[in-house]
Amino acid sequence: MTDPRVAGAGVTTFGSYPERTGRDLFAEAGLEALDQSGVPAADVEALYYGNFMGELAEHQGHQGPLMAEMVGVDAPATRYEAACASAGAAIRSAVQAIRSGEADVVMVGGAERMTNIGTAGATDALSIAADDLYEIRAGMTFPGAYALMARSYFEEYGGSREDLAHVAVKNHEHALVNDHAQLQKEISVADALEAPMVAEPLGLYDACPITDGAAAAIVTSEAYAAEHDLDAPVRISGTGQGGDNLALQDRAHYAQTPAADKAAREAYDDAGIGADAVDVAEVHDCFTIAEVLALESLALFERGEAITAARDGTTTRHGELPVNLSGGLKAKGHPVGATGVAQLATIAWVLDGSHPRADAVPDATVGVAHNAGGTVASTTVHVLEVGE
């Protein structure tokens, strides 16, 4: 069993494109991934595709075969849905297919069209990632849920709105050179602190935007990459997934995300590495507090210590462990079903040196991508490596 290779990836510019269909977005990303990889569409043996709210935003289910057709792939295609971790779940099956020898070349991707249904429509559609009976009908929203998690964290471990503001400032700064990012706009700590409150203690700059976009990657066996002389130095060496009760109220703890702990442990074990080997990370910062929780679940920081990581510079591009060099969901944007593969693409491009922020970690050999669904009831973690 050898590690699957990332042979190429494509990501649309993330943003607000209410006039573009999901299929249009995915075609751009998928064709770019094929082009970048040099792999002909005819060689692709399966499409693993993530989408979250197509039923509500586009009145379109059964998107697997639709998206395969859009990129000229005549192969079985399945849609994965695990809320915001939909693409991460798709990646796991792609990895499994290559590892088991079932396929030599697959496409993994995702797309989401969100802005066409407006902010209220998108907020409603996002809410179905939580428990409709016991959370949504009681008035919970996702900003509200993450606000509860932030309050719980502050109470248990300390921390402040200003600490969270530094996460937002960092991710906005990282995105400045990322032409695929939705928000290429520098902000200050004061901007974040003075922005309108969304759900105390989370303000406008603590939340990611609503985004249209797509991402795709070509994943091949090592043998196929060698045989076809592909430029595919980055391999997926570890995969993990964890689950938790869907409703926040059914959890033992609001300031920890055990599903991510499990996913990380499994991915590290699978890759045969420890957390200390990780040089760079893309984590699921749908809210600033989510980045903090992710870094602790990934064991990159002790419990209670990631809250100051952006503020003290550790996770900035100048720091020891840069996090979300893409700008993260916060500034790059969060087209839900595409996010997991966009993270994978970012890490691959950072490790092979082609990402505009790759110079932050010129010697990086190990990167990790953390994709979370709902209030972290679903999490996938993937470890990517370059070099021997």
Added chain:
Amino acid sequence: MTDPRVAGAGVTTFGSYPERTGRDLFAEAGLEALDQSGVPAADVEALYYGNFMGELAEHQGHQGPLMAEMVGVDAPATRYEAACASAGAAIRSAVQAIRSGEADVVMVGGAERMTNIGTAGATDALSIAADDLYEIRAGMTFPGAYALMARSYFEEYGGSREDLAHVAVKNHEHALVNDHAQLQKEISVADALEAPMVAEPLGLYDACPITDGAAAAIVTSEAYAAEHDLDAPVRISGTGQGGDNLALQDRAHYAQTPAADKAAREAYDDAGIGADAVDVAEVHDCFTIAEVLALESLALFERGEAITAARDGTTTRHGELPVNLSGGLKAKGHPVGATGVAQLATIAWVLDGSHPRADAVPDATVGVAHNAGGTVASTTVHVLEVGE
């Protein structure tokens, strides 16, 4: 690599239960599967779950972790969506997980709640399995699409409404002893021919009903089954999946379903059998014509010959190759996301002798399950075997 074992399965009674939530339905099926298998919930390492219209029928996405919680399974859970083949797609990942050694015990299942949104609501929700832009907005419905396929078949190969009526009569008769079936009602050819027309040439009895229900199965490695002395004689020896263009208009042929041809070939090759080895089949008869198309794609009949198979008795319970002993989608009912696993359960129960129609094929050793999505843009085929 050894074949995964079906250690137990559970299926709710299919029918109209508008007051029952999807989670309630799945809990019944999942707990029954655990109980029948004797496997403790704590041993289950993953849930692969099929659901099609939860967003529209229950305002509930992200059902994977929700359903895991409902059956007491603390493990990663992912929802698969491939329209009416959602559960079939989930089975493929379950098989892959066991075969690759990634897991020793998994649960696979699906659920659908449909009747609570009424016939118009369910018809609208079902329509998202087709191409919203180019089919649904142009006025296409699923009865209309299958009517086109039936007309095309009649034109190309011959056949009549009376031939199709025999498919309905057969499946209704098969369901008479199936207490899980939605329609336990004998019908005559005259009843079918005189029923209201839905979309010429398909009448009311050519279509499956709208159904609430759930199904689940426990799938284990051979080693786990042996070690725990499970009564699990039936193994999943072959899996295949095929895809096609989503919109009917983009197909070369309306009277053939090449996605199913591909899925069948792959599954037979995987199992190392030919179509002639098949003793019994459950196929996706969402409309009577769909059963005919399925049997030809499965290579159980030559092109143009399956149309008379029910009429001449070949596929009845007294015939050479009984098809849809459960009653099929036609009479058992079709809770979309559950159907693929309900078919798997039926074949397992027929092969181990516990199904009420197992006496039709007392010596059967090979069964096949065919699950199709949309107008057969997605198809999965699984081969099950018992004995050496």
